[in-house]
Amino acid sequence: MSSAGATAPRTTWWHTFYGGLQKMGRSLQLPVAVLPAAGILNRLGQPDVFGPDGLGWDNVAKVFAAAGGALLDSSFGLPMLFCVGVAIGMAKKADGSTALAAVVGFLVYFAVLQAFPEKCKPPTVLISDQCIDFTSAKAAAAVYQNPGVLGGLLLGLISAWLWMRFHRTRLVDWLGFFNGRRLVPMITAVAGLLLACLSVWVWPPIGRTLTDLSQHLSDLGSVGAGIFGVLNRVLLLVGMHQLLNFFLWFQFGDYTKPDGAVVHGDIPRFLAGDPTAGQFTSGFFPIMMFALPAAALAIAHAAKPHRRKEIYGLMLSVGLTSFVTGITEPIEYSFAYIAPALYAVHALLTGASMAITWGLGVHDGFSFSAGLIDYALNWGLATKPWLILPIGASFAVVYYALFRFIIVKFDVKTPGREDESEVEDVTKP
Numbered sequence: 001m002s003s004a005g006a007t008a009p010r011t012t013w014w015h016t017f018y019g020g021l022q023k024m025g026r027s028l029q030l031p032v033a034v035l036p037a038a039g040i041l042n043r044l045g046q047p048d049v050f051g052p053d054g055l056g057w058d059n060v061a062k063v064f065a066a067a068g069g070a071l072l073d074s075s076f077g078l079p080m081l082f083c084v085g086v087a088i089g090m091a092k093k094a095d096g097s098t099a100l101a102a103v104v105g106f107l108v109y110f111a112v113l114q115a116f117p118e119k120c121k122p123p124t125v126l127i128s129d130q131c132i133d134f135t136s137a138k139a140a141a142a143v144y145q146n147p148g149v150l151g152g153l154l155l156g157l158i159s160a161w162l163w164m165r166f167h168r169t170r171l172v173d174w175l176g177f178f179n180g181r182r183l184v185p186m187i188t189a190v191a192g193l194l195l196a197c198l199s200v201w202v203w204p205p206i207g208r209t210l211t212d213l214s215q216h217l218s219d220l221g222s223v224g225a226g227i228f229g230v231l232n233r234v235l236l237l238v239g240m241h242q243l244l245n246f247f248l249w250f251q252f253g254d255y256t257k258p259d260g261a262v263v264h265g266d267i268p269r270f271l272a273g274d275p276t277a278g279q280f281t282s283g284f285f286p287i288m289m290f291a292l293p294a295a296a297l298a299i300a301h302a303a304k305p306h307r308r309k310e311i312y313g314l315m316l317s318v319g320l321t322s323f324v325t326g327i328t329e330p331i332e333y334s335f336a337y338i339a340p341a342l343y344a345v346h347a348l349l350t351g352a353s354m355a356i357t358w359g360l361g362v363h364d365g366f367s368f369s370a371g372l373i374d375y376a377l378n379w380g381l382a383t384k385p386w387l388i389l390p391i392g393a394s395f396a397v398v399y400y401a402l403f404r405f406i407i408v409k410f411d412v413k414t415p416g417r418e419d420e421s422e423v424e425d426v427t428k429p
Helices: 013-032 035-044 057-070 077-090 095-113 151-164 173-178 183-220 222-238 240-252 265-273 285-300 305-324 331-336 340-359 372-377 385-409
Strands: 125-127 130-133 136-143 254-256 262-264
Touching: 013 077, 013 095, 013 151, 013 240, 013 265, 035 057, 035 240, 035 265, 035 372, 057 077, 077 095, 077 151, 077 173, 077 305, 095 151, 095 183, 130 254, 136 305, 151 183, 151 240, 183 305, 222 240, 222 340, 240 265, 262 265, 285 305, 285 331, 285 372, 305 331, 340 385
Parallel strands: none
Antiparallel strands: 125 130, 130 136, 254 262
16 A cells, blocks of 8 residues: 555544643643742741741731732632643743733733622622621622632633634734734733623533532542542543642632631632641642652562662652652552552552541641642641651551552562563663
């Protein structure tokens, strides 16, 4: 058959859709990577650090709290971060103009949302952006329809598409100044306006549905935490775990801070001092700090004798990365696709850790991931954080024993146990 007659494999709609979801998952990593800075700033502004219960540097604490709060603001800061991050991540060959277009679109979108506050409940009356009760001389901030992080994510997708579609567009000569990249922010501003108008209309039923589903999971208590843990690890395999995380972590639930500001989402609520937060974060600490490093040790011990030194170095590196930072993908991907049964065990045990930790009353959280850095930084905000140590040690023993048994018993080809013909000789050019 000639090359001209050969046909390339057809790309199905499912492969295109699946590839888009994977790319979306990777794009969400960019705004998530900003959260450690937000968490550190917010933590330094807490009363027990620079505040009145700590060093007593009240004004310094206010500076740090305001800085961290700006990034963790669930109505403006976080949605804008996700909007810009997704726009950059999803647009092919994105540059600074992509981010500028996303910012312009988001500012218009947010301003239009703020123009339509919900009606105040009697006897309060809406004055400017306040619901005022003249009989009791009390006031409360008006409530607005705001899709939060979800709205920022959608606008980021729209901004990326508009940039790819129009960044090379050429207009008539007399409008030549607005060619290409200069045109995109103008179009994105219109898109932001339209999305805001649509959100004011359709978000209430959508928001109620998502909240009801999240509330049902929350009401299940430790069982709900366990279900979330299993689904989180399963979706990590295809790079889509952030799609599950974002509503529960950044939008569900509310907590009113002492200054009257309201924050939403498991992570922002925990960092703001909500003692009831952490249901969907606490159980990751035993897994990321203890269990997965123990799994890495089991993989190293199970390697062939002549390759153990090499595998020890590799597994020590990825184990320390998981323990200190909570970045687990290097360990998980080392066995996930070559030993699905091992990964299934890992997913189920992650769910068990989430359920047990929450069931024992541990409330802990993180700004980035469940590693030593966040564990130490947020000790003062957590409830029973010391319990994570014995829970983690117990899971480390279970992980090591199960992984070592399964690998040896079923001759799983984890790193260091591959057939010699499959081992690359790095000494050859």
